[in-house]
Amino acid sequence: MPDLDLELAFFLLLNIAAGLVRVVRGPTPADCMLAVQLFGTTGVAVLLLLAEAQNLPALRDVALTFVLLAVLATVAFVKRSSGGRDDES
């Protein structure tokens, strides 16, 4: 069902585009990082759907990398904006 996969991938892409509104409006930097989290999860789903629809198995490896990069981006943000001191609670 390549057609259905492609249509669903397109709809998820629209979801990502809608998530950009939160980056623009988001009152705190943490809200902008939430959009990164959205891109991570939704982007993985888009890549997996495309890998199936277009018969490109390499995109699955790209998706695997995306999962890791999204969480690393969040970790880097939290680490940096807390000034590197993470000892007190």
Next chain:
Amino acid sequence: MSEIALQWLSAFALFLGVFFFFAGTVGLLRFPDTYTRIHALTKADNLGLGLVIFGLMLQTESWTVMLKLLLIWLLALPASATACHLLARHTLRSERRTGAPARKDLR
């Protein structure tokens, strides 16, 4: 016969998964503060990803591809949970530091 049933089940799982992604996006845009947005994203989106992956697993024939898809989801779950906790803790601490709760932006 069972081929057609598999295709219908796959399409159903895909649609349900995409619906959960949509719900996550709506939550990100409409919920009033950072904590609820974290909640909407990291839960609804991971369930959606799981359902999409399940639907794709039903479409493929090869075992290795199935296993890889499953592994991607199993990696996505702890990754997203970690990001969720880090962001929530960061928000809580910066609220304590500045004394301004994130709920101020209720509209």
